[in-house]
Amino acid sequence: GAGVSQSPRYKVAKRGQDVALRCDPISGHVSLFWYQQALGQGPEFLTYFQNEAQLDKSGLPSDRFFAERPEGSVSTLKIQRTQQEDSAVYLCASSLVAGGITGELFFGEGSRLTVL
Amino acid sequence: EDQVTQSPEALRLQEGESSSLNCSYTVSGLRGLFWYRQDPGKGPEFLFTLYSAGEEKEKERLKATLTKKESFLHITAPKPEDSATYLCAVQATGGFKTIFGAGTRLFVKA
Numbered sequence: 048g049a050g051v052s053q054s055p056r057y058k059v060a061k062r063g064q065d066v067a068l069r070c071d072p073i074s075g076h077v078s079l080f081w082y083q084q085a086l087g088q089g090p091e092f093l094t095y096f097q098n099e100a101q102l103d104k105s106g107l108p109s110d111r112f113f114a115e116r117p118e119g120s121v122s123t124l125k126i127q128r129t130q131q132e133d134s135a136v137y138l139c140a141s142s143l144v145a146g147g148i149t150g151e152l153f154f155g156e157g158s159r160l161t162v163l
Numbered sequence: 164e165d166q167v168t169q170s171p172e173a174l175r176l177q178e179g180e181s182s183s184l185n186c187s188y189t190v191s192g193l194r195g196l197f198w199y200r201q202d203p204g205k206g207p208e209f210l211f212t213l214y215s216a217g218e219e220k221e222k223e224r225l226k227a228t229l230t231k232k233e234s235f236l237h238i239t240a241p242k243p244e245d246s247a248t249y250l251c252a253v254q255a256t257g258g259f260k261t262i263f264g265a266g267t268r269l270f271v272k273a
Binding site for chain 1: 194196204205206207211252263264265
């Protein structure tokens with residue numbers, strides 16, 4: 048596809064369940080970012096990959112959050128033992144440029160997670 | 164601490180009524196300031212990057228400007244299709260994190 052694809056678009060989980068969110072970036076994009084967006088707020092940085100290397104994970108809120116991009120393309124964000132405060136939209140963005148320094152990030156439509 | 168504050172939170176305009184959105188920022192060293200547009204249920208869409216004070220960028224009815232402490236997004240003669248949330252973000256030198264403001268929700272009435 049031409050854009051960034053995220054799946055699932057919607058996920059409902061019971062508290063304590065594990066979830067996995069997938070991101071297919073634009074082919075050839077070296078940079079991949081994950082963001083968390085709460086209702087009415089701007090996106091908050093979670094983690095950054097340059098190819099397969101996770102260069103910044105300072106935004107991950109707890110050790111229940113884990114991200115990987117093993118082959119430098121598709122990425123998965125995993126949340127273990129989900130809590131209600133994890134309910135949010137999780138956005139993936141990719142960039143052709145290392146570090147996304149041009150600001151031209153291409154975002155997917157997001158995965159909306161609701162934890163009951 | 165790096166921070167981005169946007170005002171107003173919401174702005175209601177009549178079609179054709181020009182206005183400006185404000186983005187105030189504090190950052191240790193600015194690599195770039197970015198503007199995005201976000202429609203409901205969608206991811207943000209890139210609009211502009213500004214790198215240094217005095218720089219301006221234009222696209223259709225939108226014009227972004229940058230000073231050492233603020234950026235403005237000027238909307239000239241807006242149309243209803245300009246209704247969206249406009250997000251401002253900064254990236255500091257030496258890092259990869261892009262810090263977003265909470266956005267300004269713009270409503271343009273025909």
